[in-house]
Amino acid sequence: xxxxxxxxxxxxxAVALFVIGFGDLLFQKNxxxxxxxxxxxxxxxxxxxxxxxxxEGRKAPIVVDGVRDAAAYINPIPSGLVLTGIVVSVxxxxxxxxxxxxxxxxxxxxxxxxCLMMARHEDKVNG
Amino acid sequence: xxxxxxxxxxSIMLCMFCAIICSVLRRKAAQYFTLAVLFTVMIxxxxxxxxxxxxxxxxxxxxxxxxAPWGNEIRGGCLEAIFALFISTVAFLSVLAGGKAIEYxxxxxxxxxxxxxxxxxxxxxxxxxxxxxxxxxxxFIEINTIAGCGLIMVRQLGKSIVxxxxxxxxxxxxxxxxxxxxxxxxxxxxxxxxxxIQESVKELISTGDYGMQLTIVIGLMTVGLAIKAGLFPxxxxxxxxxxxSNVISSSLLSSTVSKGYIFLLIKIYFRTLGLEAIEKSGxxxxxxxxxxxxxxxxxVLALNEKSFRRMIAFSSIAQIGYIFMxxxxxxxxxxxxxxxxxxxxxxxxxxLFISSSxxxxxxxxxxxDDLKSLGYKYRYSALCYxxxxxxxxxxxxxxxxxSKLLLGGAAIGHGPMQWIxxxxxAVSTIxxxxxxxxxxxxxxxxxxxxxxxxxxxxxxxxDRDAEHVENNETEKSEKLLLLPGMHCPRYVIGITxxxxxxxLLGLCSGPIIDIIEQGLEVFE
Numbered sequence: 194x195x196x197x198x199x200x201x202x203x204x205x206x207a208v209a210l211f212v213i214g215f216g217d218l219l220f221q222k223n224x225x226x227x228x229x230x231x232x233x234x235x236x237x238x239x240x241x242x243x244x245x246x247x248x249e250g251r252k253a254p255i256v257v258d259g260v261r262d263a264a265a266y267i268n269p270i271p272s273g274l275v276l277t278g279i280v281v282s283v284x285x286x287x288x289x290x291x292x293x294x295x296x297x298x299x300x301x302x303x304x305x306x307x308c309l310m311m312a313r314h315e316d317k318v319n320g
Numbered sequence: 321x322x323x324x325x326x327x328x329x330x331s332i333m334l335c336m337f338c339a340i341i342c343s344v345l346r347r348k349a350a351q352y353f354t355l356a357v358l359f360t361v362m363i364x365x366x367x368x369x370x371x372x373x374x375x376x377x378x379x380x381x382x383x384x385x386x387x388a389p390w391g392n393e394i395r396g397g398c399l400e401a402i403f404a405l406f407i408s409t410v411a412f413l414s415v416l417a418g419g420k421a422i423e424y425x426x427x428x429x430x431x432x433x434x435x436x437x438x439x440x441x442x443x444x445x446x447x448x449x450x451x452x453x454x455x456x457x458x459x460f461i462e463i464n465t466i467a468g469c470g471l472i473m474v475r476q477l478g479k480s481i482v483x484x485x486x487x488x489x490x491x492x493x494x495x496x497x498x499x500x501x502x503x504x505x506x507x508x509x510x511x512x513x514x515x516x517i518q519e520s521v522k523e524l525i526s527t528g529d530y531g532m533q534l535t536i537v538i539g540l541m542t543v544g545l546a547i548k549a550g551l552f553p554x555x556x557x558x559x560x561x562x563x564x565s566n567v568i569s570s571s572l573l574s575s576t577v578s579k580g581y582i583f584l585l586i587k588i589y590f591r592t593l594g595l596e597a598i599e600k601s602g603x604x605x606x607x608x609x610x611x612x613x614x615x616x617x618x619x620v621l622a623l624n625e626k627s628f629r630r631m632i633a634f635s636s637i638a639q640i641g642y643i644f645m646x647x648x649x650x651x652x653x654x655x656x657x658x659x660x661x662x663x664x665x666x667x668x669x670x671x672l673f674i675s676s677s678x679x680x681x682x683x684x685x686x687x688x689d690d691l692k693s694l695g696y697k698y699r700y701s702a703l704c705y706x707x708x709x710x711x712x713x714x715x716x717x718x719x720x721x722x723s724k725l726l727l728g729g730a731a732i733g734h735g736p737m738q739w740i741x742x743x744x745x746a747v748s749t750i751x752x753x754x755x756x757x758x759x760x761x762x763x764x765x766x767x768x769x770x771x772x773x774x775x776x777x778x779x780x781x782x783d784r785d786a787e788h789v790e791n792n793e794t795e796k797s798e799k800l801l802l803l804p805g806m807h808c809p810r811y812v813i814g815i816t817x818x819x820x821x822x823x824l825l826g827l828c829s830g831p832i833i834d835i836i837e838q839g840l841e842v843f844e
Contacts, residue, residue: 211496211500214496215493215496215497218489218492218493218496219493224485227489231492231496234496235496235499237500238496238499238500238503241500241503241504241507242503242506245503245506245507270512271506274455274503274506274512277455277459278499281458281459281462284462284466285462285465285466285488285492288466288469288488289485289488289489289492292469292473292481292484292485292488293485295481296481296482296485299478299481300478300482305482305485305486305489308478308482308485309482309486311478312478312479312482312483313479315478315479316479
């Protein structure tokens with residue numbers, strides 16, 4: 194049992210982080226907490242990806258000392274995917290934060306439900 | 321033929337570069353440049369469609385000439401080509417028809433930014449349609465989400481900001497699920513390219529390993545994409561997003577963006593994982609059930625809606641239900657019908673959104689009740705709107721009729737499924753007819769009739785009230801003179817083309833069905 198857990202520690206942590214992040218993004222009312230949840234969720238996926246590409250005892254896939262044998266290096270594709278994923282999540286986070294600022298300026302609240310209620314009310318008043 | 325293989329790449333890149341160039345152009349120039357690029361993409365996709373259809377095959381294009389495990393791939397067949405043609409046509413006609421109206425919605429000097437978003441959205445949709453690589457698909461899903469968020473909040477009202485935030489949050493949930501699905505699939509198969517994954521999955525199924533894990537992957541990807549497409553239990557963001565934004569945005573969002581995700585889902589089902597794995601996982605039944613519920617619930621919600629454009633948005637939810645029902649049945653005919661419905665619904669919905677904008681802008685009211693006898697004021701729009709409504713309801717001669725016929729025909733012969741599907745089709749069609757024909761009838765209520773009833777209503781009241789009503793009326797008619805420029809030839813050409821395309825789908829459905837069937841054939 195312990196062996197199994199030890200073997201899949203990365204995966205388990207990744208799943209736990211994913212669930213925490215997903216729950217935050219879904220259930221938190223505060224926008225900033227939601228965005229933090231989004232980042233935790235993305236991090237979980239990167240952890241999972243990076244640990245899948247890692248092979249015990251091998252080096253980063255950069256050729257040094259002229260060793261050209263693929264068996265000496267870890268799998269580079271997941272690392273590439275993680276980098277791409279980080280870029281995506283940075284841009285999405287920036288966009289969400291800027292939207293949050295706009296929303297805060299308008300309604301003086303970070304609570305999405307409250308803002309939605311205010312917006313609906315505004316809509317009704319304007320017909 | 322060799323040269324034509326570059327066309328998918330060209331069309332994606334043209335839109336991308338157009339987005340970059342738009343950032344330095346002035347407002348008018350950006351609009352014309354976007355129109356020109358979209359038209360070019362339309363022609364490129366048309367040429368590709370002609371060629372792949374005559375060829376009967378499909379091809380794989382290596383980006384940068386790196387072969388499979390290292391490079392990124394684009395795949396072109398006639399299904400991809402016709403979908404790209406559909407996207408570019410809808411985008412072109414929406415910008416053509418709505419371009420004049422949005423000048424009033426967007427702040428001065430920011431109009432070029434809007435066209436950046438339009439180009440970015442088109443390019444990401446094209447990439448999602450052509451890509452042969454799941455991770456590229458994920459990246460373009462995110463780009464599409466960002467562009468869609470921008471399109472929603474163009475109006476800069478408080479509500480559109482909140483709607484955009486909500487859209488982003490829900491979309492992020494969807495793309496998170498999709499990303500972890502892709503990651504798990506990569507750990508299972510060791511590949512990201514669709515054709516390689518299919519081989520590995522076939523192997524996995526024949527040995528019977530990892531059945532559970534495959535089911536989880538399929539579930540994650542399906543739920544992720546269904547959230548983004550707005551299938552019924554995940555539909556909460558749709559009415560606000562479509563009902564709130566401007567003409568072009570709502571037309572593009574409803575008719576192309578959600579369809580792009582569905583197309584990617586079809587690609588994952590039938591090209592990446594293979595029908596065998598999908599059938600084993602039972603996810604098709606979930607799609608079928610959710611589709612049925614969406615068909616009924618979307619229509620019921622639309623029936624209860626007071627706001628005109630939100631009603632059209634709710635009808636989108638029902639139509640997405642039709643598509644998922646088709647996918648859920650799972651046979652070749654049913655998927656053909658579902659794809660045909662994508663086209664029929666896309667062309668109809670953009671027509672409805674664009675033509676309806678004239679009534680809502682013209683009467684300065686969002687309510688359905690204020691539509692009464694506007695049909696005499698805006699005759700052409702009312703005519704086109706009615707044709708769109710008839711198509712959605714499923715009158716013969718129009719696209720909606722054929723797609724309903726195909727869906728019904730595909731459902732027959734599937735045991736208990738067929739009765740549920742046919743019953744849901746019938747109920748949903750009746751509900752569609754009730755709420756869409758109600759608006760058409762409102763539009764064409766004779767004016768004299770309305771004035772009579774108004775008079776009889778006001779006669780009993782105090783004089784002051786009657787005066788007030790009169791004042792209001794004069795105020796309204798004064799405002800009507802300052803309408804956004806809806807009567808320009810561009811608008812008329814745009815909606816006429818959409819109407820003609822609806823008739824084309826209805827009258828020449830044979831060749832289009834042929835193309836879809838052939839495309840599905842070479843999909844695997």
